[in-house]
Amino acid sequence: xxxxxxxxxxxxxxxxxxxxxxxxxxxxxxxxxxxxxxxxxxxxxxxxxxxxxxxxxxxxxxxxxxxxxxxxxxxxxxxxxxxxxxxxxxxxxxxxxxxxxxxxxxxxxxx
Amino acid sequence: xxxxxxxxxxxxxxxxxxxxxxxxxxxxxxxxxxxxxxxxxxxxxxxxxxxxxxxxxxxxxxxxxxxxxxxxxxxxxxxxxxxxxxxxxxxxxxxxxxxxxxxxxxxxxxxxx
Numbered sequence: 560x561x562x563x564x565x566x567x568x569x570x571x572x573x574x575x576x577x578x579x580x581x582x583x584x585x586x587x588x589x590x591x592x593x594x595x596x597x598x599x600x601x602x603x604x605x606x607x608x609x610x611x612x613x614x615x616x617x618x619x620x621x622x623x624x625x626x627x628x629x630x631x632x633x634x635x636x637x638x639x640x641x642x643x644x645x646x647x648x649x650x651x652x653x654x655x656x657x658x659x660x661x662x663x664x665x666x667x668x669x670x
Numbered sequence: 671x672x673x674x675x676x677x678x679x680x681x682x683x684x685x686x687x688x689x690x691x692x693x694x695x696x697x698x699x700x701x702x703x704x705x706x707x708x709x710x711x712x713x714x715x716x717x718x719x720x721x722x723x724x725x726x727x728x729x730x731x732x733x734x735x736x737x738x739x740x741x742x743x744x745x746x747x748x749x750x751x752x753x754x755x756x757x758x759x760x761x762x763x764x765x766x767x768x769x770x771x772x773x774x775x776x777x778x779x780x781x782x783x
Contacts, residue, residue, distance in 0.1 A: 593772075605771060657715065658715055662712040
């Protein structure tokens, strides 16, 4: 079964708007939660990551919100730009080697 | 792509034939991984290596084998390809002490007819 559940499958946002992608997990042993960005024809690239001992991490326009009790985490993209149009994957890992990915969200930012 | 190359980049093969995909890195990273990416499934870990000759299974290892005889090369072999193994295969690397930070290669698109 899917260890990490991601929603929505696709998202369309106006330029300047906020994009929000959500993920949920069950395994409380997970101790690292990264988000990856993937452009067509390319491999995924690490965007931002968080550990469960903090509730929020911000890097530029990208923020991860983490709710340990609900076993959920989300990616917020502020002031979304057409260049942010890509597929985003959340993931979770434990022991630093077994990684489980969400099914991906295709983001389209309309100019 | 962080000094990672994958070969071939595209391959078409027939059911029942063996296929080997190669991942080569120039970063001298200790950890190497093979993933497959399929619509509706995201990326799924096939096998990973934590050193030369040291490998372990991932989430979807059935039908696949790996070998790592040098730090820089990690091979993925489909012993007898099946249509269900049609996918895009990604190699990733990470360094000792920072193994959670993975860098992905450009991918290999495999079609099994």
